[in-house]
Amino acid sequence: MITTIPLLHDNHNHVSLYAAFSSCIDISRLGPEEAWNLLGSLPKERLTVVRGWKSFELPLAGEALASLPPLLLINFSLHGFAVSDAGLPFVEQAVPQVAANRNNQIWCEAHVPAIFAAYCGLAGIDEGKLVSYIDAMVPLGIGSSDEMTVPTQGALDRCLSSAYAERLKLWVAPELYEKVDKPRRAAVAGVKLFLDGAIGARSAAIQGPWIGPGTAMFTYTDEALLELLVTIGGWNTGIALHAIGELAIGQALTALEHAHTRGARFRQIRLEHLQFIDRDQARRAKQLGAILSMQPNFSSDSRDYSDRLPESYLRRNNPFRMLIDEAGFEPGIDLVFGSDGMPDGIAYAATASLFPAHPVQHLSLAELVTGYGPARGVSGTVTLEIDEDTGRVTVIGVKQDDQVPRKPSR
Ligand SMILES: [Zn+2]
Incomplete structure (x- = not known):
């Protein structure tokens, strides 16, 4: 089947980092x-x-x-x-x-933004790399992105002064937020924290047991996270929390609930990844008014990581049907989708959504598209081929609309 969707916005990517990596x-x-x-x-x-x-x-x-x-x-x-x-x-x-x-490894998991900054510094980034990375995503169906961890002040300035600034929604680590001046603070969507590791590195905070080695890694103690959220809650900005395992998700929810009773307020609360969220956690997230920011791409972890995750975890990964049908999350409103750049583009996410490893991971194309949302600062149409026989979705064409040139600022 051939169908057409709008050029989309990726709600979770690492644009400046990948742009730096492009060389x-x-x-x-x-x-x-x-x-x-x-x-x-x-x-x-x-x-x-x-x-x-x-x-x-x-x-x-x-x-x-x-x-x-x-x-x-x-x-x-x-x-x-x-x-x-x-x-x-x-x-x-x-x-x-x-x-x-x-x-x-513990230091490394606790200092992801510092390590991203190091990668970025060693690989180097400039306007040319940034623009060509963003351009290269258009044929894949993506016109704009949330940049989840702008690695350095230099990278922040690159993004803000880029010809494609409108196509980036920027998040920074708290250390960088505190370092920059008011106009820069006002230009970012909020502060991003990493609470646990990743499945690939066998460091996501799951109860386990892992098959083979694996350790739940936490960046913060419960007390330290609460204090940090209370501080950030006074900055009048947004917050995004990376939490993959159910233990990290629980830590995030408890800290947010307590921070809230201590007067912390956020312009937006986003919870990132949430691969092993359960029903009760979904209910608590809903009560907090949080936006769940998830990656249909990672539904395929249920196939790829059977070497390290037991069957019970493979089945619980990315429970979209539970979140939408039972917990009442609405794609595009409080359930948004992105790729984490693994890989870029809409084809892999659409394949994982329409032809998932487990039924609970299924998303209709309409839910997927609404959860990504239309691109910002650019528009166009993307033609998809959905092959029911092979269970694959491919992008077969992208047409970018002519953009109205921005009025030169005076
Ligand atoms: Zn990420």
Whole structure:
């Protein structure tokens, strides 16, 4: 079947980070042997930043890291990285704290924004990279995005002064929010916190047990999170909380409820990912007036991560039917969708929604499109081919409307 939808807005992505990465070598599509050979052939005299490293396919430690040229390898999930022995002096010089803590997983999970800033600094970002990354998303069906963790003040200024500023809704870490002046604070949608790790890094805060190694990682103690939310609740801005496992989701809800009774107010409350949210947590989120920001893409974790998640978790992942039919969340109102850039574009999300691993993950095309919402600052139409036989959705054409040029500001 062929159908047409509007050019969409991605409610969760990492635009400046991926834009910075655009000049990096991406090994995510290579097999382990091919990736290994490529890594060995990289320049010996300078640091190369490599993205898309799948540590579970190509584990690298000890001797392997000692034999490689100067490399910073960034995990596919963005959570986790490795530095080759030869790369260490380069990383130490640029970002000493990140270098010193590179083998400390707890520190790394607790300092995701600092690590994103380091990635961004080492890879470099400019208007050209930003514009071409945003341009490259249009043929995939996406015209604008929430940028969930603007990594540095430099990146924030790039985004704000970009020709595509209208196509970005910006979120920053609390440290960056406190550092910048009033006009910059007013220009961001809010503050983003990471509460737990990721499934790919075996660090999402689930009760478990994991199959094989895995540890629930928390960035904050309950008390520290509450104090931070009370502080942010006085800033007259929005809040977004990354919480994947049910333990992190519970921590977020309890802290928000208590912060609220202590007078904290937010322009918007967003809960990000929520892959293992249950019925009772959904009810509490509804009561708080929170917006659930979720990624249909990650429904396929139920297929991809059967090596680490028990069946009960595979079945509970992304329970969209429960959220919509039982808890009363409405796509586009208090349930919004995005990609996290894994991968970019609407095709993968549409495939995961229409042909999910589990029935509770099913979304109609109308629900998916409403949950993404129309692109901002740009418009157009996207033609999709839905193949019921192969269970795949593909983008077969995108037509961008002519944009009315912005009046030059005086
Ligand atoms: Zn993200």
